[in-house]
Every structure is written in structure tokens, then in C-alpha cells.
Amino acid sequence: MSAAPIDLPRWADTALVPLVSVAAALVVAGLVVLSIGESPLEATALLLKGSLGSLEGLGFTLYYTTNFIFTGLAVAVAFHAGLFNIGGEGQATIAGIFAALACLWLAPLPGILLVPLAILAAAAGGALWAFIPGYLQATRGSHVVITTIMFNFIAATLIVYLLVEVMGKAGSMQPETPDFPKQAVLTPIHELLGAFGLKLPSTPLNTAFLLALASLVAVWALIYRSRLGYAIRTVGANPRAAAYAGISPARIIMVAMAISGALAGGLAVNEAMGVQHRLVLDFTAGYGFVGIAVALMGRGHPVGVGLAALLFGVLYQGGAELSFDKPTITRDMVVVIGGIVILFAGALDGLFRRLVASVLAVGRGG
Amino acid sequence: MEIVQTLAVILDSTIRLSIPLLCAALAGLWSERSGVVDIGLEGKMLIAAFASAVVAYHSGSAWAGLGAGMLAAIALSLVHGFAAITWRGNQIVSGVAINMLAVGLTAILGNAWYGQGGRTPNLEGTARFAELELPLVGAIKEIPVLGPIYDIAISGHTAPVYLAVLALVLTALTLKHTRFGLRLRAVGENPAAVDTAGVSVAGLRYAAVIICGALCGLGGTYLAVSQSAGFLPQMTAGKGFIALAAVIFANWRPWPALFACLLFGLLDAVAIRLQGVVLPGIGQVPVQAIQALPYVMTVVLLAGFIGRATPPKASGLPYVKER
Numbered sequence: 001m002s003a004a005p006i007d008l009p010r011w012a013d014t015a016l017v018p019l020v021s022v023a024a025a026l027v028v029a030g031l032v033v034l035s036i037g038e039s040p041l042e043a044t045a046l047l048l049k050g051s052l053g054s055l056e057g058l059g060f061t062l063y064y065t066t067n068f069i070f071t072g073l074a075v076a077v078a079f080h081a082g083l084f085n086i087g088g089e090g091q092a093t094i095a096g097i098f099a100a101l102a103c104l105w106l107a108p109l110p111g112i113l114l115v116p117l118a119i120l121a122a123a124a125g126g127a128l129w130a131f132i133p134g135y136l137q138a139t140r141g142s143h144v145v146i147t148t149i150m151f152n153f154i155a156a157t158l159i160v161y162l163l164v165e166v167m168g169k170a171g172s173m174q175p176e177t178p179d180f181p182k183q184a185v186l187t188p189i190h191e192l193l194g195a196f197g198l199k200l201p202s203t204p205l206n207t208a209f210l211l212a213l214a215s216l217v218a219v220w221a222l223i224y225r226s227r228l229g230y231a232i233r234t235v236g237a238n239p240r241a242a243a244y245a246g247i248s249p250a251r252i253i254m255v256a257m258a259i260s261g262a263l264a265g266g267l268a269v270n271e272a273m274g275v276q277h278r279l280v281l282d283f284t285a286g287y288g289f290v291g292i293a294v295a296l297m298g299r300g301h302p303v304g305v306g307l308a309a310l311l312f313g314v315l316y317q318g319g320a321e322l323s324f325d326k327p328t329i330t331r332d333m334v335v336v337i338g339g340i341v342i343l344f345a346g347a348l349d350g351l352f353r354r355l356v357a358s359v360l361a362v363g364r365g366g
Numbered sequence: 367m368e369i370v371q372t373l374a375v376i377l378d379s380t381i382r383l384s385i386p387l388l389c390a391a392l393a394g395l396w397s398e399r400s401g402v403v404d405i406g407l408e409g410k411m412l413i414a415a416f417a418s419a420v421v422a423y424h425s426g427s428a429w430a431g432l433g434a435g436m437l438a439a440i441a442l443s444l445v446h447g448f449a450a451i452t453w454r455g456n457q458i459v460s461g462v463a464i465n466m467l468a469v470g471l472t473a474i475l476g477n478a479w480y481g482q483g484g485r486t487p488n489l490e491g492t493a494r495f496a497e498l499e500l501p502l503v504g505a506i507k508e509i510p511v512l513g514p515i516y517d518i519a520i521s522g523h524t525a526p527v528y529l530a531v532l533a534l535v536l537t538a539l540t541l542k543h544t545r546f547g548l549r550l551r552a553v554g555e556n557p558a559a560v561d562t563a564g565v566s567v568a569g570l571r572y573a574a575v576i577i578c579g580a581l582c583g584l585g586g587t588y589l590a591v592s593q594s595a596g597f598l599p600q601m602t603a604g605k606g607f608i609a610l611a612a613v614i615f616a617n618w619r620p621w622p623a624l625f626a627c628l629l630f631g632l633l634d635a636v637a638i639r640l641q642g643v644v645l646p647g648i649g650q651v652p653v654q655a656i657q658a659l660p661y662v663m664t665v666v667l668l669a670g671f672i673g674r675a676t677p678p679k680a681s682g683l684p685y686v687k688e689r
Contacts, residue, residue, distance in 0.1 A: 032471070036478035084458050086405075142668035142675075145458050146614065149405065149607055150661040157661075161654040217517055327481075332473035341447070341468030347455035348461060 006353045012360060013353075016298050018304070021344035021352045029337045036328050041324060043329060050321025051314040057321065058187065059203025063275070065313030067204075069212040070266030072289025072298060072305040073219050074126075077263060078144075080223055080298045081256035082236035087133060087148025087266040088288025090155035091126040095265030096272050097124030097159060100167065100279035103180040103272075110181030115273070118184055119211070122269050123262035129155060130252060130261025133155070138250035144257065152288075163281055177279040186274040208270035213306075215263060220302040222259070232256050248279060286335060293338040296346040312338070370511050373461045374518035376635055381519060382593065384631030385530050386411065388600075389532040389585025390609030391616070391623045392530075392537050393578040394562045399541065399618060400574030401554040401680040405461035406442065407582055408606025409468030413585025414439040419486040419597035420479070422493045422590075429492070431591045432526070434576050436583030442468065443579030444572075454684030465606075473599050484599035486590075489522060495524035495592040526588040538620040550574055554678035557685040580604075611664035614675050630660045 013115070030040035051061045071088045078085035085091075102121035106114055133147035154235040162168075163175035170178075186207045190200035223229040239249040271283045292313055297311075298304025311335065320329040344352060354357050389493040390407045417438035422431030442464050449455040449463075477482040478562075490629040507513045521584035541547040552657045553570045561567050590597045608630050615629075616622035643651050669674050 001593050032474065036475065050415060084456075086458070095412070107383070136665070136669045140669040140671075142665070142670070145405070145667055146668060150611065150665050151605065153604055153661045154658050157654040157658040161652050165652060166439075228400030271387035289462065289466055292459070293466075328478040330474055330477050332470045332477075336474060337470075339463045339468075339470055342459060342466065343449065347457075347460035348450035348453055350453040350455060 012187035047318030054141040064316040068309035072294030075295035090152035091261040091264040092267040094129040094157040095122040095126035120267040126261040126265025127258040134257025170188035189244035206274035226360035377519040392583035397578040406464035410439040411586035412581035415590035418587035419590040435587035439583035440579035477622040506523035
């Protein structure tokens with residue numbers, strides 16, 4: 001009982017199918033722009049100029065890219081184990097709480113100790129919030145999808161409670177923690193390169209971007225070059241075969257979820273420690289969900305995730321600039337594009353594979 | 367008599383808060399009983415809330431709004447069906463896409479059309495559903511206990527509330543006592559058997575997702591055109607997911623779904639009432655704890671610590687004919 005497999009050359013499968021589905025998604029987005037009476041071409045030009053046309057725009061683009069790399073990798077690692085982690089938002093929220101606690105409690109420590117500890121705390125928080133759903137699926141049979149959805153909401157109510165009642169800054173009307181100590185703040189890239197004599201405009205881009213790039217490499221090594229990665233992919237492909245091969249699917253599910261959650265914690269590192277320098281409500285801002293689009297578009301491979309994250313970084317920054325010039329096109333456009341990419345590259349994958357396959361067949365004269 | 371009054375008022379707000387949950391839960395129940403998992407209930411309610419508010423505003427008719435809300439939600443349902451049934455795509459992925467599409471589209475269109483940060487203009491007069499007074503209120507009102515409950519809690523709701531109750535009864539009867547209902551349940555348990563009997567699996571599943579869309583439409587319309595006077599960005603605020611939890615709680619059965627929705631609605635009503643209130647012996651209960659309760663309870667239930675959740679056997683699995 002399996003669907004008739006559609007055979008595609010490897011290059012078409014890994015590059016052409018995602019490209020075609022993303023192109024189709026952009027066309028649909030263009031239609032939405034048309035329907036509200038704006039020119040899609042003009043919008044695209046403004047978008048590209050705003051995101052890549054200046055060093056400042058590029059800095060913002062890469063800052064958003066950082067968030068999408070983390071959430072995209074989180075979803076991708078779970079995908080390899082055959083799991084669908086929709087809980088990136090909740091995991092990043094808990095990671096933010098852990099990082100804030102570390103930054104505030106360990107404030108006397110010097111930066112060289114405090115920063116790594118706070119990053120580890122964020123990873124641990126994210127990992128914990130993903131491990132529990134993984135544990136419940138592995139041992140109690142409750143599905144990760146539903147549990148992670150519920151955990152998103154539990155995390156959302158928890159952070160409101162903590163920021164309003166427990167960790168909130170005294171005298172502030174905003175639900176936010178006091179500012180983190182200075183040495184807990186990640187160095188902005190323009191300051192880092194400024195030390196070498198390079199003058200860059202001030203942007204939120206910070207060293208969390210380097211951490212994201214390192215995570216891309218680390219996830220590649222983990223998934224494709226390590227024993228654990230092999231076990232993860234085997235469980236994802238066929239849990240029963242994995243069990244016969246002596247791999248415990250239950251253990252791999254828990255480990256993969258924990259790694260996935262830890263990666264989602266990177267979002268909190270970039271936002272709380274890199275940009276806001278305190279914990280604010282709703283800092284996850286939907287990045288976790290867009291991460292699903294990033295992972296699907298990138299076919300779960302770190303190179304693809306990196307490129308897809310860059311695309312969404314461009315859309316996010318370009319969209320912000322665009323909405324200055326064209327107030328009718330708000331940044332919600334990115335959410336629409338994300339949704340269509342998820343639909344086309346994820347759920348309608350079969351349709352696009354069929355399309356690409358028939359076009360290729362025509363090209364070969366078949 | 368004071369306490370009866372209070373109880374009736376709490377029951378009244380419980381019903382008001384449960385109705386959107388009930389609509390979405392019934393919607394999810396139809397879809398999932400046919401084997402199509404739907405985590406896009408939230409998005410469909412949101413798009414329905416938006417479409418109904420827009421049409422009700424321009425036409426001045428709440429009923430036209432209801433029609434538009436249902437059509438908008440059915441349109442998204444068909445997208446889900448196209449991906450999940452025709453192309454056998456991943457149903458979770460499709461549901462996530464639908465939720466994001468709804469959030470983005472309603473915000474963009476609302477902002478582009480009305481420029482009020484995504485809100486639609488205020489609905490007035492016939493553009494909103496009027497409160498209906500049930501028959502015999504005048505006579506029954508004077509009866510102790512029952513009277514106030516009938517007067518305050520049961521009577522005086524708007525048409526969508528009574529439509530939702532009607533939908534519940536029809537859902538329960540159709541699923542249990544009709545041939546269509548039997549086949550629909552069968553297609554969620556063992557589609558191959560239904561196929562062997564010569565009934566179209568895809569046809570039944572499409573019927574189920576369309577009904578699902580119509581019910582989400584009712585729920586979304588209630589939010590925008592009855593409970594509020596217009597659309598607000600993200601006004602569904604997770605209700606589609608609480609409904610999903612209610613379906614699980616009810617073990618995919620209609621009447622228990624009503625009680626699950628009433629329970630979650632009651633929690634919501636209590637949370638609003640308890641804001642800032644200090645309870646003797648307990649102290650101040652954080653509102654967030656009550657708000658998180660439905661989610662926590664669902665996790666605990668799914669993990670099998672209380673009762674056992676048994677979803678339809680074929681739910682989430684695309685059907686492929688044996689070749």
C-alpha cells in the first residue's frame with residue numbers, strides 16, 4: 001500500500017522541486033499584492049533593495065536569518081527522526097526564561113563564563129521543553145504533534161505569569177525582566193569588526209549569527225557523519241528496521257527531540273542576549289512556525305536550511321522596509337508566504353514532484 | 367435566590383464562551399472521524415471571523431456574514447482536502463500552512479482595506495446577530511431556580527448559539543444513525559473496507575472536510591459578528607487548539623465533546639471572574655494557571671495517566687488503493 005513512487009534525478013529532487021514550489025509560492029504572494037492594488041514588481045524591487053541594497057539592510061537581514069537558521073534546524077533534526085516538532089515557539093520561550101534566569105542570577109560572573117553558561121541554559125531549557133513531549137511519545141504513546149502544540153500554549157501562559165508576577169522589572173508597566181548585566185550581552189558584529197578597523201552601520205546582528213553558522217555545520221556533522229545521526233535517520237526512515245538493527249527508537253525519539261529543542265533555544269539566545277538584552281513577552285514572534293517552512297524548503301539538509309533561512313531573512317527585512325513605503329503591504333506578507341511555502345513544499349510535495357517529473361519527461365522527448 | 371442568580375450568570379457566560387469551542391470541536395470531530403487530521407481549525411475560524419465581519423459590515427446583514435464566513439472556511443477546508451486527500455500530503459503540515467495563511471491573509475487584507483491595524487469597522491444594528499428571547503420566558507421566569515436559569519442562561523442568546531446546539535444534535539444523530547454516518551466512521555477506521563464495498567473514500571472524506579469547514583465558519587462568525595462587533599487580528603486566540611483538545615477529551619464523540627467544551631468554557635469564565643480575587647485558604651490564584659489548565663489536562667490525558675484516548679484508527683493516514 002504505497003503511493004507510486006515518482007522517480008526524479010537527485011538534483012531535481014533536492015533543488016528543482018523546492019525551487020519550483022517556492023517560485024509558485026512567490027507568484028501567489030504576488031497575486032495577493034496585486035489584489036490589494038499594488039504592483040508586485042515594484043514591491044519586489046523595494047524588498048530586495050531594503051534587504052540587500054545596503055550594509056545596514058544586510059545586517060538586519062542576517063540578524064533575521066539567524067533566527068530562522070535556529071528554528072529551521074530544530075524542525076529539520078526532528079524531521080530526520082520522523083518527528084514533527086511544532087513546538088519551536090514554546091521551546092524558545094522556555095529557553096528564554098532559562099537564559100534570563102542564568103543572566104540575572106549569575107550576574108557577578110565575568111562575561112567569559114556568564115555568556116557560555118547562559119547559552120547552555122537556553123539550550124537546556126529548549127531541550128527540556130522538547131524532551132518531555134519526546135518522552136511522552138516514546139513511553140506513553142501520546143503524539144508529539146499534539147503535545148508540542150499544547151506545550152506552546154503552556155509556555156505562553158507560563159512566561160506571562162513569570163514576567164508579570166515573578167521576574168518582572170519593578171515599576172515597569174511592560175511585562176519584561178530587568179536588563180541583563182553588560183557582560184552577558186553578545187557582541188554586535190559591527191563592534192566586533194570595528195575592532196579590526198572595518199566601519200559598519202549599527203545593526204542588531206550579533207555573535208549569535210556565528211553560533212547559528214556553527215550550528216549548521218554541527219547539525220550536518222551530527223546527521224550525516226555521526227553514529228547518532230545514522231541512528232536518527234534510520235529511526236526516521238523505518239523504526240521497526242531500526243529496532244531490528246539494535247537501535248532503540250524510544251531513546252532516539254527522546255534524544256532527537258531534545259536536540260531539536262536545544263536548537264530552537266538559539267532563537268532566545270539571539271533575541272534576548274543578542275538584541276533585547278532582557279526577556280520580553282512574545283519575543284518568539286512566530287519565528288518557530290516559519291522555521292517549519294525553512295526546514296521543508298531546505299529539505300532538512302543544513303545547506304538547504306541555511307539558504308531557506310537567508311530567503312526568509314530577506315523577506316523579513318525587505319518586508320519591513322517595504323511596509324514603510326507601502327503601508328498597505330504589512331510584514332504579515334511574510335507569514336502568508338511562509339504558509340504557502342509550507343503548503344506547496346510540504347503538503348503538496350506530491351503535486352510538485354509530478355509537475356517537475358512531467359516537465360523533465362517532456363524535455364527528454366518522452 | 368442570590369446564589370441561583372450568580373450560578374445562572376456564570377452558566378450564561380460559560381455557554382457564551384463554549385460556543386466557538388463547540389463549533390470547532392464538532393468540525394474537528396467530523397474531519398477526524400473520516401480519517402483526516404485537522405490542526406487547521408484555528409485558521410479556518412479566523413478566516414471565517416474575518417470574512418463574516420467584512421460581509422456583514424458591507425451588506426448590513428449578519429446572516430450574509432454567516433454565509434460568507436462558512437464559504438471562506440470551506441474554501442480553506444478544500445485546500446486542506448486537496449493536499450491531504452487528493453495529493454496524500456502530510457495532514458499536519460497542511461494544517462500548519464492553513465493556520466499561517468489565515469493569520470497572514472486576515473491581517474494584510476484587513477489592514478489594506480480598512481487601515482485600522484487589521485480591525486474591521488464596527489458592526490451595528492442588523493449587521494450583528496440580535497439576542498433571541500425563547501418562548502415562555504415571561505411565564506417560566508417566576509418559577510424558583512429553574513426560572514432564572516431559563517431566563518438568564520438558556521434564553522437570550524443569538525442565533526449562532528442555537529445553531530451550534532442544533533449542529534451538535536444533528537452531528538450526533540447523523541454519525542450514529544444514518545448510512546452516511548456509518549460509512550463516514552468506517553472510512554476513518556478502515557478505508558480499505560469502505561473502498562471494497564464500492565464507496566468512494568475520497569468522496570466521503572471530502573464531504574467530511576466540507577462539513578468541518580461549515581462548522582468552523584459558524585464558530586468564527588459567532589466570534590466576530592455576535593460575541594464582538596467586528597474582527598480583531600488573531601481574535602481566535604488559540605480556541606481552535608482548545609477545541610482540538612476537547613475532541614481528544616471527548617474521545618472523538620459528539621456529546622462528550624459538548625461537556626468538554628462546557629468545561630473549558632467554564633474554566634475561561636472562572637478565570638475572568640477570579641482575576642485579582644483572593645480565595646480564602648488558597649490565596650490569589652494566578653489567572654494563567656487556569657488558562658493553562660485545558661492544555662495541561664490534554665497532555666495528561668493523552669499520556670494515558672487518566673483514561674485513554676483512542677483516535678480513529680486511520681486518522682492521519684492518506685488512503686492509497688492497493689495496486
